[in-house]
Amino acid sequence: MKKILALVLTLSMIFALAICGTGTASAADDQTVLTMWCIATESDANRPAYEKAIAAFEEAHPDIKIEWEAFENESYKTKIKAAMNAGTDLPDIFFTWSGAFLGDFVDAGRVYCVNDAYKPFADQLPEVMLSNSTYGGDHYAIPLTYNIVTLFANMDLLGEVGWDHVPETYEDLTACCDALVEKGIVPFGCAGKETWCVTEYLEPIIQKTIGYEALNDIFSGNGTWNDPAIATAVDTLQEMISKGYFDPNGMALGNDEVKANFIAGKTAFYQNGSWNCGEVNDGVANAAVGLFPVMDAEKATYGQVIGGPSDSLAVTASSPNAELAAQAAFELGKEICHYGYLAGSGLPAWTPDYDTSEVKPLVADVANIVAASDGMTLFGDTAMSADPANTYLDYVALVYGSEINGTDFVEGLTNDLG
């Protein structure tokens, strides 16, 4: 009996191993296989866009097989860095964030230059969309969708205190928040557990105080943090916190929980990336979008936004089919952008050549905001390289925790980053 049991167990283990070895459909002999890593996991809003884009690509190119794997966002950062570090077992195509994240890989010579592959697509993909992944004048990645920091508002809750539009001046915003607080409605939710969420509040305030060009200079290392106006901007955020505009529980919550609170009608506003448009559109019956208002009209305008093209596909320099992979990455990027835009998970970096009448209303509203935009600053933690970005995030966390004020923030960052 024991022998039979052992045999059954052995066979089942061999069977399980055999199944593990054939995770994806195998390629035909005459097919070229291109491998791809990305972050479009089952729970990712972009998953359907990837699936549709890959299916469409394989149908159009029966001689090419895309074998792709998706990893959770944070673990992917670790995986891709470790693989780039080793320089072996890299895929042909990989998802990346532009700015300094990709810049480190480019500096190490791990990324294939896509200048030539870009030429046939130049009329569909404006060159400005490649600016965040251009190093030394050469293009190294293909943007997918792009995003900006958006002020989402629950108009039903705003209606309860007599507002029928998203406040566009700081005076209006504070008046609206005061009325909400008085009625027992929490105006904002912000995930203190994920500091990048705090930057989604702080960066627009700084930008609307000192202007997008000055903030661009600071993030790119060409400017200085030593500006009293930045201290004023930080103090503005802290004043909002001290007035009870922010959910105090937010300090212990992650972004998903804060977003869920907004969608459930527990907070009136939620300021985060426009990639949330689809979820907010479907989850909040009466939602509207806007931008954080201007703080200093001499230096900033309402249309200045935080964000820009960051999510991209790139090709590894070590790929044996780098040229083919680059062409494939452009075609895939275009289709991922197409389906992602229609699903509401971002704005189109590529010029749409398809029917956009079914684009979700909130996404269309954000697209209109961007169309009227007169200045853009890339997210600080994407624009800066890893070490200074995390020093900056540490100071942002201290601000949200009310451990330091605006002057301390400016002094600290000036000392540490210049």
Add this chain to the structure above:
Amino acid sequence: MHKQYSNKWQILVFLLPALILFCGILIAPIGASLYYSFFDWNGIGAKTFIGLSNYKELFHSNAIGFMKALRNSLLLAALSVFLQLPLALAFALTLGKRIKGERFFLSVFFMPVLISTVVIGQLWLKIYNPDYGILNVFLRSIGLDNLAQIWLGNKKTALGAVFVPTLWQYVGYHMLLLYAGVKSVPYELREAAMLDGASDAQINRYIVLPYIKPIIRISVIFAVTGSLKSFDLIYVLTNGGPLHSTEVPSTLMISMLFLRNRFGMGSTIAVLLILLCFGFALLINAIFKEEN
């Protein structure tokens, strides 16, 4: 048999697979970490040799906060030794007396060890949730509203809130180790003591505890080194926050390696962690040896 033992080559051949694995998986990475700790390196580009600068910066930089992380780990180690282990020992001694439902309680206390740490983390995140968490709901229901807290979001309470599940999770583990020791005490010794009129406390004090001292030593080593290496539950619950108040060396190491791309500094923390674990293991051994 004797002939086989005298054949050194034969012994070496049989030991070789395990030796290769041991060196490749344990010794080589330690050596590599030590090597990288002398460099300024972002993990991809060129390395710059900086000697002991990483070690100096680690101990002097307030921005990195290694000393604070180390203090947190040592506090956890102290709580493990002086709170977790006595509790585990009490359970082991109680269950070792052949009480009714011994197997059932053994399984119940050991259950947290079997559950994935991520699951435990998610469970405690729900318990601590400031809105609907059972802890705050309970406090409010008995009229102690003022004690309800944002447990994991307040830097005054976060460290304690993280330590509770960390200690709770491994009480069963140490209990099982000690229980095995308690059960190995010959029953004749207990019987003889009982015939001489010894109470339960006296039997435990003069017979059981001296008998299981080697196991207590192992438990103390595991508790201290485990505390120094603690990572997973803290990562799930707070990831070292808020404001680095629950940072431990392991979370700091991950932050240096994969958030800040400072592979040299991350390796330095790894080397210090290894040294600390070895150091404490030797110290504990020496203390127990002295007592013997």
